[in-house]
Amino acid sequence: GENVEQHPSTLSVQEGDSAVIKCTYSDSASNYFPWYKQELGKRPQLIIDIRSNVGEKKDQRIAVTLNKTAKHFSLHITETQPEDSAVYFCAPTGNQFYFGTGTSLTVIP
């Protein structure tokens, strides 16, 4: 199966600072790259995604960048807010998808 790694595993930032989470994967067949946010006690929900024919996508304070050659994609959150505190998972998708190990983000007010 796919080998998916996320870094860092935990991240603390001051409110208003930026946060970056990186996901590396092994399956060259992956062509769809989503990021999910999971708040405590809730189900994972999609926050942003990108397809393999695009290098970058932005949605307000959230962006995703993809380097398909190097097999990694990153989540960028700018102007972080306390409500951004959650666990974030990448899930590169080809024939199926595997979750990364997760990054616990804490935004300190």
Place this chain on the structure above:
Amino acid sequence: DTGVSQDPRHKITKRGQNVTFRCDPISEHNRLYWYRQTLGQGPEFLTYFQNEAQLEKSRLLSDRFSAERPKGSFSTLEIQRTEQGDSAMYLCASSFGTGGRMNTEAFFGQGTRLTVV
């Protein structure tokens, strides 16, 4: 269609008993996934179906676990002879995918929380 639904939401069982969970995916989704998640960990892949075919099963899944999706719609996950280590949240997700450019996001159910006592 109100999304992915799972039943029951909570299940408490005695060690050694069998349990069965149900997942109803979004109707137009052909892929259905089962994950297990324990506190502080990411979802751990168990198995997935494309239509009625079970295409992949985790090596970590013991023979006590079995899943079916007989008509390519709802799915059941059965755990036989439950053990305390089986206590976890069992998440179901569905998506549309062909392996090509048509992969879409996965939507998750609210999960079934299993407690084995």
